[in-house]
Amino acid sequence: MKTHPTSLITHKTDFQRALLGWYRANARALPWREAPSLYKTVVSEFMLQQTQVKTVLPYFARWLAEFPDFEALAAASEARVLKLWEGLGYYARARNLHRLAQAVAKLPEAPRTVTDWRELPGVGPYTAAAIVSIAFGDAAACVDGNVVRILARLMADGSKFRDSASAARELSPLAEALLPREAPGDHNQAMMELGATLCTKGNPPCPVCPVRGFCATGPRGDAKKFPRFDPKTTGRRTVVRVWCERNGKLLLHRAAAGARRLAELHELPTAEQAGLEAKTVARGQLLLRRTRAITRWQITESIHAWPKKIPARSSELAWVSPAKLEKASLSGPHRRWVREILAGGKNR
Numbered sequence: 001m002k003t004h005p006t007s008l009i010t011h012k013t014d015f016q017r018a019l020l021g022w023y024r025a026n027a028r029a030l031p032w033r034e035a036p037s038l039y040k041t042v043v044s045e046f047m048l049q050q051t052q053v054k055t056v057l058p059y060f061a062r063w064l065a066e067f068p069d070f071e072a073l074a075a076a077s078e079a080r081v082l083k084l085w086e087g088l089g090y091y092a093r094a095r096n097l098h099r100l101a102q103a104v105a106k107l108p109e110a111p112r113t114v115t116d117w118r119e120l121p122g123v124g125p126y127t128a129a130a131i132v133s134i135a136f137g138d139a140a141a142c143v144d145g146n147v148v149r150i151l152a153r154l155m156a157d158g159s160k161f162r163d164s165a166s167a168a169r170e171l172s173p174l175a176e177a178l179l180p181r182e183a184p185g186d187h188n189q190a191m192m193e194l195g196a197t198l199c200t201k202g203n204p205p206c207p208v209c210p211v212r213g214f215c216a217t218g219p220r221g222d223a224k225k226f227p228r229f230d231p232k233t234t235g236r237r238t239v240v241r242v243w244c245e246r247n248g249k250l251l252l253h254r255a256a257a258g259a260r261r262l263a264e265l266h267e268l269p270t271a272e273q274a275g276l277e278a279k280t281v282a283r284g285q286l287l288l289r290r291t292r293a294i295t296r297w298q299i300t301e302s303i304h305a306w307p308k309k310i311p312a313r314s315s316e317l318a319w320v321s322p323a324k325l326e327k328a329s330l331s332g333p334h335r336r337w338v339r340e341i342l343a344g345g346k347n348r
């Protein structure tokens with residue numbers, strides 16, 4: 001746990017006032033801020049985890065149109081929930097939000113405290129604090145990657161954090177100390193807005209920052225050196241996938257409902273899932289190769305045509321017609337790859 005700088009705390013009322021004044025004059029008009037409700041707050045906080053606002057906007061609009069409240073979401077099928085989430089990634093969020101709605105819809109009234117919200121699926125400390133402060137005006141500080149960045153820069157905190165989660169834990173006492181009892185939800189949103197629009201990674205525009213006068217790094221021009229993290233070790237992996245068409249249908253793999261990852265989502269099968277050896281499949285025609293980063297892995301996926309029989313007999317393998325392809329839930333990258341290959345992909 002860190003001690004916080006007395007100067008910032010001594011002037012915290014002026015800091016809060018400067019931040020809030022800037023926020024109220026400059027906050028972006030976002031749909032979950034217009035006619036705010038508990039449900040909109042919860043949905044937006046789930047969608048915004050690991051995802052930028054501009055990506056979330058169309059998903060949020062579609063979601064609210066189809067599931068306007070906890071009850072409507074609770075009554076929906078998981079397949080429909082996943083379909084509306086398709087392309088947003090991190091699908092556990094969609095399943096957790098669905099389960100959360102089912103739990104909340106059964107209660108006589110919505111949970112009120114951070115502790116109660118933490119018991120619901122997918123709600124961590126950040127999300128619980130955001131919900132109770134924004135929806136109920138409770139004094140709970142939100143600390144995510146954006147807020148970590150601001151706090152580390154305000155303090156010129158040179159600690160090397162292991163990762164974003166441990167930095168958030170270490171900087172939480174400072175965030176709590178800076179939180180006003182009046183309108184804590186607006187203060188939290190102001191911090192998020194500052195981190196998203198001004199105190200960004202890279203070179204923040206410190207001369208126009210509303211809290212520059214309270215910042216240890218902005219005025220001296222070295223803000224981008226903070227926060228500091230231990231260098232991550234990145235591993236490399238390769239995955240060989242099979243593109244197999246038969247009678248106009250495409251072979252896809254659909255993870256079982258109870259699977260830890262990607263449950264009920266369709267993907268192009270790996271060689272192993274199709275009962276084939278990766279090195280044999282890799283000798284076939286290369287249709288597409290893409291590299292992406294997932295957590296600490298650099299994963300190169302290559303998709304090869306397989307015109308022969310598929311040896312695997314598995315309930316998780318399905319032949320899907322073009323008409324059903326658009327309706328099936330595919331993970332975002334696989335949807336893109338399938339479209340690219342069907343359109344005559346770059347490496348074809």
Ligand code: SF4
Pocket residue numbers: 150153154198199200204205206207209210211212215216217218219223
């Ligand atoms: Fe961030 Fe710069 Fe503002 Fe400091 S002055 S809080 S580094 S934008």
